[in-house]
Amino acid sequence: MLKPENWDTFKTTKTYRFKLSGHHEYHVWTKNERVVLRGKKRRQWYGLIKEIRVEAKEPQPQIWMLIQWFYSLDDISGPKFVSKDELILSDHYDIVEAETLESPICIFDFQEVSADQNPIPKGFWFVRWFMSVTDKKKAKIHRPYSPDTDIQRFCLGCKKWYDVECIRGREVQLPNEALSPPSTPPNPKICDPVLIQLLSKPVERGKAMGLVGNGKAVINARRIVREAAEGRTTDSEWRMEVMIFLSAVKTDCKGWLDRSFIYYNCPECNEYWL
Numbered sequence: 001m002l003k004p005e006n007w008d009t010f011k012t013t014k015t016y017r018f019k020l021s022g023h024h025e026y027h028v029w030t031k032n033e034r035v036v037l038r039g040k041k042r043r044q045w046y047g048l049i050k051e052i053r054v055e056a057k058e059p060q061p062q063i064w065m066l067i068q069w070f071y072s073l074d075d076i077s078g079p080k081f082v083s084k085d086e087l088i089l090s091d092h093y094d095i096v097e098a099e100t101l102e103s104p105i106c107i108f109d110f111q112e113v114s115a116d117q118n119p120i121p122k123g124f125w126f127v128r129w130f131m132s133v134t135d136k137k138k139a140k141i142h143r144p145y146s147p148d149t150d151i152q153r154f155c156l157g158c159k160k161w162y163d164v165e166c167i168r169g170r171e172v173q174l175p176n177e178a179l180s181p182p183s184t185p186p187n188p189k190i191c192d193p194v195l196i197q198l199l200s201k202p203v204e205r206g207k208a209m210g211l212v213g214n215g216k217a218v219i220n221a222r223r224i225v226r227e228a229a230e231g232r233t234t235d236s237e238w239r240m241e242v243m244i245f246l247s248a249v250k251t252d253c254k255g256w257l258d259r260s261f262i263y264y265n266c267p268e269c270n271e272y273w274l
Contacts (some may be wrong), residue, residue, distance in 0.1 A: 004064060004097050010053035014056060016063055018148060027104065029065070036102045041222065045069040046087055046105065046125070052098075065100035070107070071131060081144030083211070085123060086129045110147060113153040113161070114213035115203050119229050119252060132220075147211040153264060154203035154215060156222075157272035161205075167274065170264045174273055192246055194253065195221055202261055202274050209256060217253060 005012075013029045029035070031052060037045045051066035070087035078083060082088070108120045110128040120126050145152060151164045198221035205213025224241055225231050233241070266272040 004055070005054065006062070007054070010055045010064065011060065011270045013052050013054055016052050016054070016061060016098070018101075021250065022101070029098070029101065029104075032071075034104045034105050034107045035067075037100050038102050040243060044102070046072070046107065048089070050093065055236075059207070065096050065098055065101065067094050067096055068092070069094065070127065081146040081149075083126075083146065083148050085125060087125050087127045088129050089127055090131050090133050096165070110211065113159075113215075115156075115161075116212065117212055117221045119212050121211070126211065145206070147206050151206040153214075153267055153274035154205075154213075155266040155272050155274055156203065156219070157266060157269035160251070162267065162274060164264075165262045167267060170265050170267060170274060172265050176262050180249065192242060194246055194257065195225065195242060197257055198222075198253070199225060201256075203263075204256075204265060214253070214256060236241075 015028050017026050017028050019026050029049060029052060031049055033049045035047055035049060039045050039048055047067035047069050049065055050068050053064045053066075055062040055064060069090050069092045071090050071092075072087055073082050073084055076082070076088070106124065108124060108126040110120060110126040111117050145161065152161045153164060154161050155166065186198050200217055201214065201218050203213065203215040204216050205211065205215070223243060264274045266274055
């Protein structure tokens with residue numbers, strides 16, 4: 001859309017209360033909010049509000065938004081590593097009328113190098129990369145991870161992700177002690193079997209394990225037991241933390257907790273198993 005005349009003279013504001021398109025209720029739009037916009041032929045677009053400006057008009061002011069656009073798989077004739085649920089933030093900007101905004105939207109930030117970020121529900125949009133369209137450059141990435149086709153393992157030693165396809169041939173049979181708690185927790189009676197099972201699981205993501213994977217559950221389980229074994233928590237504190245942790249994680253673990261895993265030696269650390 002063409003920049004409106006006198007754009008630079010319009011009053012800038014960080015928020016503005018405006019009625020949602022096609023609804024009776026109002027919404028307070030804010031700078032840096034992620035939004036859905038209405039396009040031609042009922043097409044929906046996704047953007048980030050960078051500026052809100054008010055043009056003084058009678059009988060009511062005209063509201064304009066500077067939008068930074070997200071691109072989807074369909075918009076970029078997607079590379080194989082781009083997920084169908086993925087958006088890429090671009091350096092493409094447009095000024096639009098506030099009436100074209102339909103609703104706010106939750107677009108999750110995916111931290112590709114992290115192993116213990118909060119889960120991102122399947123079917124929700126996520127973003128991890130920036131792409132320059134003005135310079136005709138591709139998305140700035142170090143190595144593509146495709147959650148739809150790849151399976152990756154995380155090393156808790158060197159803090160890196162590895163494609164399973166790249167570490168085949170490094171399979172290892174772990175001794176029983178490697179799959180057990182480091183030592184007896186303060187009260188063996190509260191060693192929930194789910195917690196103990198989690199200690200033996202590798203950190204994995206991709207395909208059936210989902211975009212983010214099981215890192216949050218596995219890493220927290222190890223931390224809880226390690227702190228208890230080192231005497232850094234009281235029995236009552238540990239009991240409460242275990243109860244809260246398990247209530248949050250048991251549902252997420254259903255699909256993989258009883259699954260048998262193949263373990264691998266880390267190609268960099270060599271001493272750590274994945």
